[in-house]
Amino acid sequence: MRVDIISIFPEYFTPLEVSLIGKARSRGILDIRLHQLRDWTHDVHRTVDDTPYGGGPGMVMKPEPWAEAIDAVIASAETEGALPRLVVPTPSGRPFTQKVALEYAREPWLLFAPARYEGIDARVVEEYRERLRVDEVSIGDYVLAGGEAAVLVIVEAVARLLPGVLGNVCSVADDSFAPGAMENLLEGPVYTKPPVWRGHEVPPILLSGHHAAIARWRRDQALRRTVERRPDLAARLDPATLDRRDREV
Numbered sequence: 001m002r003v004d005i006i007s008i009f010p011e012y013f014t015p016l017e018v019s020l021i022g023k024a025r026s027r028g029i030l031d032i033r034l035h036q037l038r039d040w041t042h043d044v045h046r047t048v049d050d051t052p053y054g055g056g057p058g059m060v061m062k063p064e065p066w067a068e069a070i071d072a073v074i075a076s077a078e079t080e081g082a083l084p085r086l087v088v089p090t091p092s093g094r095p096f097t098q099k100v101a102l103e104y105a106r107e108p109w110l111l112f113a114p115a116r117y118e119g120i121d122a123r124v125v126e127e128y129r130e131r132l133r134v135d136e137v138s139i140g141d142y143v144l145a146g147g148e149a150a151v152l153v154i155v156e157a158v159a160r161l162l163p164g165v166l167g168n169v170c171s172v173a174d175d176s177f178a179p180g181a182m183e184n185l186l187e188g189p190v191y192t193k194p195p196v197w198r199g200h201e202v203p204p205i206l207l208s209g210h211h212a213a214i215a216r217w218r219r220d221q222a223l224r225r226t227v228e229r230r231p232d233l234a235a236r237l238d239p240a241t242l243d244r245r246d247r248e249v
C-alpha cells in the first residue's frame, strides 16, 4: 500500500518511522511519502491560508496550494496504475470505525489531506470528487488543532490490518470491534504473570486450563464491559447474546 500525506507539518509524522509501521515500511509492505504543502506556494511567505469569506474567526486553507499539491501527487498515477482514495480528516466527516479501517486496508493507495486552521476551502473536495473517491472522516467528536493526529490514528488502524504487518494474524480477528464474534464488543480485562501481584489475584478461571470455560468467561467479561461502558454498542447486540451474559458465569 502506498500512502501519501500532504501537510504543513510533515515532521508530525515521525512516529510512522517506528514500531510496527516502521518495520512494515522497511519490509516494503507500506510506502509512506510525506509532502510539505508550502512547497506548492509561490509567495515569499509561503502562504497557505487566508481569512474566511462571510467573516468569522480563524483562517481557511487556500485552495490553490492544495490543488497543486494533490495534482502533483496524483500525476504519478500512471506508474501506480490507479488513482488514490483522497481521505480528508475533519470533525464534520463520517465516523472512522474499524469497518472503515478494513475498507481502507483494501485500497492500494491512500492520499491524506489533513487541514489546519478552520479547514480547507470546500471547493477542493468539490473539485476532486469529480476525479477521485473522496472520503471526509472523523476520528471523534472533539477539537484538534489539525488533521495530522487523525492521520496518525487512521494510518495505524489501517496498517495493522495489512497482511504481514502483525505477527499473529489471530489478534486482528480478536480485536475489539472486529467484524464477526467481536463486532460491537469491547475487549475484556487481560492478565499476565505473576498470578498474584500486590494481593491482586488473576481470575482463577484463566489458570484452569479449561479453554472452553475460559472462552465463555472472556466473552461474558466483554459483554459486561460493553453494557457498562458502551450502551450504544450494546444496543446493537443480538438480545439473545445479552441474555446469555446473565446465564454464563
Ligand SMILES: Nc1c(O)cccc1[N+](=O)[O-]
Pocket (backbone or CB within 6 Å): 089, 090, 091, 137, 138, 139, 140, 141, 142, 143, 144, 145, 146, 147, 150
Ligand atoms: N476532530 C477533528 C478535528 O478537530 C480536526 C481535524 C480532524 C478531526 N477528526 O478527524 O476527528
